[in-house]
Amino acid sequence: MCNYESWPRCESKANYRLSxxxxxxxxxxxxxxxxxxxxNARVMWAEDMVAGKDDVLGLLAFALGPEQLLAAFSRDLExxxxxxxxxxxxxxxxxxxxxxxxxxxxxxxxxxxxxxxQDGIDVLRRGDADPRCVLGVTVIKAQAQVA
Numbered sequence: 001m002c003n004y005e006s007w008p009r010c011e012s013k014a015n016y017r018l019s020x021x022x023x024x025x026x027x028x029x030x031x032x033x034x035x036x037x038x039x040n041a042r043v044m045w046a047e048d049m050v051a052g053k054d055d056v057l058g059l060l061a062f063a064l065g066p067e068q069l070l071a072a073f074s075r076d077l078e079x080x081x082x083x084x085x086x087x088x089x090x091x092x093x094x095x096x097x098x099x100x101x102x103x104x105x106x107x108x109x110x111x112x113x114x115x116x117x118q119d120g121i122d123v124l125r126r127g128d129a130d131p132r133c134v135l136g137v138t139v140i141k142a143q144a145q146v147a
Contacts, residue, residue: 025058
């Protein structure tokens with residue numbers, strides 16, 4: 001199941017994705033240094049040729065360092081206007097809560113239909129069905145106790 005709370009906030013989502021992309025490219029493009037039987041150093045590349053834009057980005061990350069490349073892109077990102085449909089942190093949390101409640105309601109309806117259809121018919125549930133719906137339980141959050 002997706003953990004929406006772990007998603008980066010709208011302010012840092014672009015930097016998070018950019019950092020992950022640069023890191024993947026850097027790991028893929030960096031050379032390995034080996035030594036032959038005589039002790040001579042030999043640089044070995046993952047590929048003999050650059051196949052695409054991601055490979056170029058990886059080579060730049062290797063040459064400049066991932067941090068410097070990320071800093072250069074981050075400067076450009078800061079100059080970009082914020083998307084018109086970007087949500088603030090509070091709006092984002094509220095929207096996730098609304099969608100989670102709606103999804104739970106729909107999954108409860110689905111489970112009701114599954115149980116109704118089980119009379120004489122073998123019905124297989126989805127592997128990612130919410131256990132609260134399958135078990136027919138409601139989780140109540142504990143209230144903070146005041147000492």
